[in-house]
Amino acid sequence: MHVKPPDFRLGSVLATSFTATLTERRGDAVERIPTPQRLVDWLAVSGLAVESCTTAQLELARELREAIHAAATAAATHNPLPATAVQVINDRSAQGGAAAVLTPENTRQWLLSSASPVEDALGVIAADAISIIAGERDGKLALCASPTCRAAFFDTSQSRSRKWCDMNTCGNRQKKARFNANQRRTRSAAP
Numbered sequence: 001m002h003v004k005p006p007d008f009r010l011g012s013v014l015a016t017s018f019t020a021t022l023t024e025r026r027g028d029a030v031e032r033i034p035t036p037q038r039l040v041d042w043l044a045v046s047g048l049a050v051e052s053c054t055t056a057q058l059e060l061a062r063e064l065r066e067a068i069h070a071a072a073t074a075a076a077t078h079n080p081l082p083a084t085a086v087q088v089i090n091d092r093s094a095q096g097g098a099a100a101v102l103t104p105e106n107t108r109q110w111l112l113s114s115a116s117p118v119e120d121a122l123g124v125i126a127a128d129a130i131s132i133i134a135g136e137r138d139g140k141l142a143l144c145a146s147p148t149c150r151a152a153f154f155d156t157s158q159s160r161s162r163k164w165c166d167m168n169t170c171g172n173r174q175k176k177a178r179f180n181a182n183q184r185r186t187r188s189a190a191p
């Protein structure tokens, strides 16, 4: 039987879109890149298209993902960055050989080498993570308020007061929970 794999949670920040390929980390975790092909699919929609991916490369990707998650969580909570996570991020960044090019439409495109496109793509993701963890970009790392999520996300709102990693999922669920709790209170307060 063919089961449709879970959809991606894509945001505007590459590194945290990547960590969001594993969601509900504190609840019933959902793995959104369960197979090498799903990593290929994710890279394609993220502007880092590759032709294929091996199981070993998927493992490398997941190791990077968890390293970014650990380092971003530490940064968001003002804790020292875990040394092993930093090492993994730096190794992937150093191994990548992607080149940024400007298109005639004034957009940036990543050119991946034909020899190691997956490693190059991971290098781009690692460098993106470095730029947000190092505070190079305008925004603030924060943790999602949902107790079953707690994903690190990059808040670029004016007030820097965003609560949820994703409004359409975690944000909505919390709002619904609050609405239901209010309904219950209203009902039980009625004569």
Ligand SMILES: [Zn+2]
Pocket: 144, 145, 146, 149, 150, 151, 164, 165, 166, 170
């Ligand atoms: Zn969340």
